[in-house]
Amino acid sequence: MSTTMEPGSPDLRPRAILDAIPDAIVILTPEGNIQGLNRAAESFFGHPIEELAGQEISRLLVSPADGRPWSLPADLPAPGECLGVELEGLHGDGSRFPVELRLKRLEVAGQTLVIAVLRDLTERRQLETQLQQAQKLEAIGQLAAGIAHEINTPIQYVGDNLRALKEYFDDLKRLTEELQACLEAPAEEVGPRREAIRELAAELDLDFVMEDIPAAIEQGLEGIGRVAEIVRAMKDFSHMDSARISTIDLNRALENTLLVARNEYKYVADVETDFAELPAVECHASELNQVFLNLLVNAAHAIADKGPERGRITLRTRPVADGVEIRISDTGTGIPASILDRIFDPFFTTKEVGRGTGQGLAIAYQVIRKHGGRIEVETEEGKGTTFVIRLPLKLPQPENGDG
Ligand SMILES: Nc1ncnc2c1ncn2[C@@H]1O[C@H](COP(=O)(O)OP(=O)(O)OP(=O)(O)O)[C@@H](O)[C@H]1O
Ligand SMILES: [Mg+2]
Structure with a gap:
């Protein structure tokens, strides 16, 4: 029986196989010294193999959280176990790239070694970003109908008030003309004209008109203010340039999201906010807004799914050590334990098509991770769910740093 694995077949020597593998493979001592590596590692890090051999792995990898050199954990994975971490690789040209690193302990001839398999995540991250962008557009599309409705109500009463003001103006114009004529009339005609003016004032219900005009103006201005506020929130919310870093008040970002998403929850839930004063947070604001929106829509769905009774969504913010905490709670269905470990998976849903x-929670997870934060869930079936987000005050790798 002839097989392609026949020993001696020149292209299938272990070295050739190792070099054909697209992932970078690095053999390390337990202290992190590079003992051997394959060709892929060469292009991966942008240094020739000869230069990399004997180096410390900590010179090639950094932790994305703080940009510090990464070293092998003192506790190596148990034999047979695999340890995975996401790090950043340092390329010879000075660039950084996201890496998934998997470690396995290797016992060879009584010696303990570590085999590290590194995969470049750049492409996966790009896909994640595209997906996120697509979901944002979808969310904005979904919000558009609700926002149109939110704007329509004030626009309608602004219109009603303007029409009333137009009528009042016509009335006042008639009255003013009478007064003018009275002023210009010879003295003996003033008496009868005064009587006519008094009758006109009664007919026009002048007392009411004079009372209603300031109210109509006030309401009109209030309506215009509401429209302007919604438009501003919408603009803030949907700022397309998600690469932009800003330092913002998260309470305000949450208020904005509540405003643009009002139509998504107002029929099923009352919203309570419990905001503490927060330090400004450096972030990609439009991405965090998208996270808040996703959580808010989920909360509204969970409440609607529970039954016809009106529920409550609570937004709570607190400063915590080195950062801020945001809790978004609902009184909805809760999440069954059987699906709890899958809710952050891309495309895991219990909802019907449409x-x-x-994608909502998968994107929330990505965005919060990118911000160096954490997102966790506390839930009880039949009672409700709380999503807890913790964010540091500064982004992990300041892209606006040294340059
Ligand atoms: N607040 C919540 N209460 C109860 N279940 C929830 C809650 N949030 C999420 N889930 C569950 O987690 C699943 C995944 O949520 P996720 O937001 O990722 O997707 P989705 O809401 O189903 O769809 P999309 O967000 O893409 O419109 C939901 O289908 C639902 O079963
Ligand atoms: Mg969702």
Whole structure:
């Protein structure tokens, strides 16, 4: 029986196989010294193999959280176990790239070694970003109808008030003309004209008109203010340039999201906010807004799914050590334990087609991770769910740094 694995077949020597593998493979001592590596590692790090051999792995990898050199954990994975971490690789040209690193302990001839398999995540991250952008557009599309409705109500009463003001103006014009004529009339005609003016004032219900005009103006201005506020929130919310870093008040970002998403929850829930004064947070604001929106829509869905009774969504913010904490709670269905470990998976959904595609929490997870934060869930079936987000005050790798 002839097989392609026949020993001696020149292209299938272990070295050739190792070099054909697209992932970078690095053999390390337990202290992190590079003992051997394959060709892929060469292009991966942008240094020739000869230069890399004997180096410390900590010179090639950094932790994305703080940009510090990464070293092998003192506790190596147990034999047979695999340890995975996401790090950043340092390329010879000075660039950084996201890496998934998997470690396995290797016992060879009584010696302990570590085998590290590194995969470049650049492409995966790009896809994640595209997906996120697509979901944002979808969310904005979904919000558009609700926002049109939110704007329509004040626009309608601004219109009603303007029409009333137009009528009042016509009345006042008639009255003013009478007064003018009275002023210009010879003295003996003033008496009868005064009587006519008094009758006109009664006919026009002048007392009411004079009372209603300031109210109509006030309401009109209030309506215009509301429209302007919604438009501003919408603009803030949907700022397309998600690469932009800003330092913002997260309470205000949450208020904005509540405003643009009002139509998504107002029929099923009352919203309570419990905001503490927060330090400004450096972030990609439009991405965090998208996270808040996703959580808010999920909360509204969970409340609607529970039954016809009106529920409550609570937004709570607190400063915590080195950062801020945001809790978004609902009194909805809760999440069954059987699916709890899958809710952050891309495309995991329990919703019917058209209502959910399972991207909301996957994107929330990505965005919060990118911000160096954490997102966790506390839930009780039949009682409700709380999503807890913790964010540091500064972004992990300041892209606006040394340059
Ligand atoms: N607040 C919540 N209460 C109860 N279940 C929830 C809550 N949030 C999420 N879930 C569950 O987690 C699943 C995944 O949520 P996710 O937001 O990722 O997707 P989706 O809401 O189904 O769809 P999409 O967000 O893409 O419209 C939901 O289908 C739902 O089963
Ligand atoms: Mg969702």
